[in-house]
Amino acid sequence: MNPAIAKRAAPLLALGKRVFALLAPVLFAVFPAISLFEQNKTELALPVLWAPLLISVVVAVVLHLIFLLIFKSGAKAGALASLCVVAFFYYGIVSEKIFGAGPSDGWQIALWIALFVVCAIALVRTQVRLENLTKILSVGAVVLTVFPAVNLTRYKLDNPSVSLTDSRLWSSPLAAPTAPSGATLPDIYFLIPDDYARPDVLKRYFKFNDSEFLNQLKQRGFRISQDVRSPYSHSEMNIASTVNLDYLTGLGDILGSQSEDIASARRLIESNRAAPLLESLGYQYTHIDSDEVTYEAGNPEISPVATTDSFMTIWMEDSILGQFGGRFGFDASATDQRFRDAVIFAFGRLSDSTQQPGPKFVLFHTLLPHDPFVFQPNGQPLSFTDVSGEDHTKKIGMPYYLKQLQFLNRELLDAVDTILANSTTPPIILIQADEGFESNEEDWGEAAVRDMRVKGLAAFLLPGKQNVALPPRLNTVNTLRFVFNTYFKTGYPLLKNSSYPELDFPYQFEEKLHVR
Amino acid sequence: MHTTLAYLDPGSSSAIIQILAGGFAALAVAGKLFWHRILSVLRIRNDDEDGANEL
Numbered sequence: 001m002n003p004a005i006a007k008r009a010a011p012l013l014a015l016g017k018r019v020f021a022l023l024a025p026v027l028f029a030v031f032p033a034i035s036l037f038e039q040n041k042t043e044l045a046l047p048v049l050w051a052p053l054l055i056s057v058v059v060a061v062v063l064h065l066i067f068l069l070i071f072k073s074g075a076k077a078g079a080l081a082s083l084c085v086v087a088f089f090y091y092g093i094v095s096e097k098i099f100g101a102g103p104s105d106g107w108q109i110a111l112w113i114a115l116f117v118v119c120a121i122a123l124v125r126t127q128v129r130l131e132n133l134t135k136i137l138s139v140g141a142v143v144l145t146v147f148p149a150v151n152l153t154r155y156k157l158d159n160p161s162v163s164l165t166d167s168r169l170w171s172s173p174l175a176a177p178t179a180p181s182g183a184t185l186p187d188i189y190f191l192i193p194d195d196y197a198r199p200d201v202l203k204r205y206f207k208f209n210d211s212e213f214l215n216q217l218k219q220r221g222f223r224i225s226q227d228v229r230s231p232y233s234h235s236e237m238n239i240a241s242t243v244n245l246d247y248l249t250g251l252g253d254i255l256g257s258q259s260e261d262i263a264s265a266r267r268l269i270e271s272n273r274a275a276p277l278l279e280s281l282g283y284q285y286t287h288i289d290s291d292e293v294t295y296e297a298g299n300p301e302i303s304p305v306a307t308t309d310s311f312m313t314i315w316m317e318d319s320i321l322g323q324f325g326g327r328f329g330f331d332a333s334a335t336d337q338r339f340r341d342a343v344i345f346a347f348g349r350l351s352d353s354t355q356q357p358g359p360k361f362v363l364f365h366t367l368l369p370h371d372p373f374v375f376q377p378n379g380q381p382l383s384f385t386d387v388s389g390e391d392h393t394k395k396i397g398m399p400y401y402l403k404q405l406q407f408l409n410r411e412l413l414d415a416v417d418t419i420l421a422n423s424t425t426p427p428i429i430l431i432q433a434d435e436g437f438e439s440n441e442e443d444w445g446e447a448a449v450r451d452m453r454v455k456g457l458a459a460f461l462l463p464g465k466q467n468v469a470l471p472p473r474l475n476t477v478n479t480l481r482f483v484f485n486t487y488f489k490t491g492y493p494l495l496k497n498s499s500y501p502e503l504d505f506p507y508q509f510e511e512k513l514h515v516r
Numbered sequence: 517m518h519t520t521l522a523y524l525d526p527g528s529s530s531a532i533i534q535i536l537a538g539g540f541a542a543l544a545v546a547g548k549l550f551w552h553r554i555l556s557v558l559r560i561r562n563d564d565e566d567g568a569n570e571l
Binding site for chain 1: 524525530531532534535537538539540541542544545546549550
């Protein structure tokens with residue numbers, strides 16, 4: 001090379017080397033988030049990934065810069081930053097698969113930290129040039145990251161978001177409701193307790209009599225639907241069908257029967273048809289969730305690590321922080337406490353919503369009594385260790401489910417009393433589970449599992465309509481059709497009562513379910 | 517009947533496979549870069565002066 005050109009290119013080459021040395025730590029840092037997202041791409045919207053990616057990149061870059069300042073070597077800085085990133089983000093991934101059930105958690109952490117210290121000391125003290133190590137780490141990091149990144153990109157390109165205006169979505173348009181003349185519009189509260197089993201299911205399979213709670217509701221004017229059932233086996237699909245007043249057959253047609261895209265169902269919940277219909281009458285719409293189930297890309301009212309099943313929580317559980325509790329920890333005690341706080345917060349928001357000027361439509365979802373089982377009946381913390389990952393669906397988990405259900409009963413009654421106390425016009429209150437309990441085939445057999453799955457609680461307070469009978473064999477898809485017809489003269493036909501058992505794919509609708 | 521849990525899949529099994537793939541790729545590069553040194557250690561080749569101060 002021409003010496004003059006070489007002289008001019010030298011700083012650029014040095015910069016290039018330093019940037020190249022940054023590649024490995026950045027890719028090592030982003031891999032856990034990308035891999036986790038790729039595994040769950042059918043459940044999640046892409047925006048959920050941005051914050052973890054940004055955090056990962058910033059952590060890697062900052063570490064690299066710090067080591068670069070200290071050691072003045074891009075290669076050494078890159079190697080040390082890579083080591084730190086792996087030590088922080090990869091503990092959970094590696095410990096489960098490599099250490100397995102061998103050494104205790106304490107020994108595993110000690111061994112992990114010891115390995116980190118030995119490697120760090122070796123890197124710091126070595127006088128050997130590390131350019132080849134940079135190449136090795138960079139190639140490894142690229143290969144590590146490229147497969148999940150490509151899979152994810154391909155999936156998102158092949159499966160664009162469903163358009164809310166797609167004419168295939170719904171079987172028929174919904175006529176605008178009409179406000180009753182001269183009457184004040186009642187507030188409408190739709191409370192969805194997740195997986196709250198129907199009373200007969202609780203009695204039959206749990207040997208639990210929920211009549212104390214139900215009688216309390218009846219004393220407040222509620223009517224209980226004895227034979228209600230839901231159409232599907234997924235919370236998101238059931239809630240989407242309820243708040244859009246239609247089955248998701250159209251969504252299945254758009255996505256295809258082999259699709260596992262649940263994120264689209266969440267999109268339909270967040271942008272549902274019921275809210276604009278009521279808003280056309282002057283209702284204010286309020287959406288509250290103690291979890292992220294009814295949001296497409298995270299619940300804006302709670303922390304992204306508030307729930308045990310959020311993407312960020314599971315991402316952080318795999319890091320070294322998953323071994324610790326406390327404010328910055330992500331072990332079971334820490335995540336369970338955050339979940340409890342989120343539930344209490346959501347019920348507080350529900351209580352606050354009663355103070356808003358009406359008329360209002362409040363859609364409230366709580367993950368309770370669905371697992372994680374973290375509440376005693378009196379609200380004190382409860383610990384349930386799901387060893388197999390499916391214990392919460394088995395007989396061993398059922399007593400814990402019942403404890404949490406009893407706590408929820410107290411919260412629901414408090415919420416109802418608050419709503420009634422703060423309503424100048426008698427409100428409509430719908431307490432309707434998305435579906436019933438998710439049980440395990442090993443314990444119960446397929447028929448009982450399907451039976452339990454579609455039978456959830458439904459209790460309705462319909463002021464001034466005591467003479468209007470609840471539809472027999474009510475399907476949750478028809479609940480709002482019934483309510484709108486009763487109060488707003490919409491005349492919506494009640495859809496045929498159908499339940500679709502979950503086959504290998506959620507949009508495989510085969511009407512084979514026979515429910516006793 | 518396929519049972520889908522409500523939670524996200526932690527996905528650690530696939531992550532391990534991807535880590536192994538990255539590890540093999542890194543080993544392949546390392547093998548290529550240090551081929552001569554490896555042969556020297558195995559006493560197949562004698563001259564091993566190049567790259568003595570590089571990792």
